[in-house]
Amino acid sequence: MADLKNKIALVKALLSNKQIIRAKPSINWFLAKYMGKFNLINVGGQLIIHSHLPPINSKAFTRFINEHLLARTKGPSHAQISLTNVCPQNCGYCYNKNRKGELLNTSEIKRLIQELKKMGVCWLGLTGGEPLMNKDIVEIVKSVGDDCAVKIFTTGANLSEQLAMELKKAGLLYVSISLDHWEKEEHDRNRGYAGAFQTALRAIEIFKSIGVHVSVSAVISRRMLQENQVQELLDFLISLGIHEAWLSETKPTVEAFWHKEAVITENERLSLVSLQDKYNKERKITVNYLGHFEGKEHFGCNAGNKMVYIDAFGEVSPCVFTPLTFGNMRDKPVQAIFSEMKEYFPSEGNCFINQNYELLKKHYKGQSPLNKEDTDEMMKEVRFSLPSEFSRLYYK
C-alpha cells in the first residue's frame, strides 16, 4: 500500500512538469521505473528522490527536462567544483590529494558556475579539500541561483550553527557529510584525523536541526564488502535519523589503489545494488549507491559526457575520480575544453576509472592529474564499453 502511495505521489510530482510528456515514452518509462525504486520525500517543500538529482518540483528539474530530455543539449547536466584543496583531514583515497597549482579566486568560481549553468548544468556539487574552508562559501552558494540544485560535500570541519543557517538561506539544498564507519576509531583512522567522527556527528546534528536535506557520504572499502559490514553501517546511519546514505566504493584514483585487489568486482557492485533496493523498500532511509545510478542498467558512466569536474586550480577533468586534465579554464573557456573532452567520452555502461586505472598507471609520470599531452596519449588507448540503458534510449 505504502509502495503504491509512493508511486502515485511520484507520478503526480513528475506530471507537475507537464512538458515531461513530450519526452520519448521509453525515456519516461525508464525514469518512472528508476525513480519508483526510491521513496519520494518532502524536505521543506522540496520533493526529493535522492540528492544526485534536483528535487522533482524544482526549477532545476524543469531545466533538466527542458534542456536535457527535450532540447538534448550537448553540455553537462552535472558538475562538481572544488572550492579549495585545504583540508584538516587526510584520507588515503582523497581524489584531490596530489593536485596542485594556483587556487581559483571567488570571482573566477562565480563566473565558472554561470558558464556551467549556460552549458546545461542543473546539479552542482561543491567539494574540496574541505569546501567550508573557503571563506566565501556563502557568497558562492548564493551565486548559484534556484534553477540549479546545489550540494556541499563536507567533513563538517569549520562548521558553526550560524554558517549552516547562512548556507541554507543562500540556497543550499543538499549536504553530504563524510562518515565511513560506525566506529569512531575506524573512521578517524580512515580520515587520518583524530576527532573526524565527532566532527561529522556534530555537523549532521546542526544541518538536521535547520531542515536541510542531510546525507552521509560513505566510502565503502572492499574489506567492508567482503566482511559484510555495509549492513551494519546502514543500520547505524538509520539510527542517526538522516535522510540519505550516499554510498560509493573506493575508486582507483590515486596510486595506492591502482591494483586489482582494490577495485570492486561486478558481483560486489550488484550486491550493493541489492542491498540498496532492500533498504529502500523498508523505507527507513534512502540508500543511494553511486554504482546503482551509474550502473549499466541505469544512467551508466557519464564522465566527460554529462558530468564534468573542475578542480581548485581550474583543471577540467571528466569527473572527480579521473585524474586527467583536458585543459585549464584560465587558458580556454570551459565550454571549449568540455566540447573537446566530450569528443573522447561517449556515455558508457561501466565506470571509466575502474576500467582504465592500468592505463593511468602506465602514463603516470608522478603528476596528478596527468598533463594534457599525457592525457591525450592515454585516451588513444582507451576502449569504451557499451552504452548504459538510459544512453541507449536517449541517443537512439
Ligand code: SF4
Ligand atoms: S568514471 Fe566512475 S566515478 Fe567517474 S563518473 Fe564514471 S562511473 Fe562515476
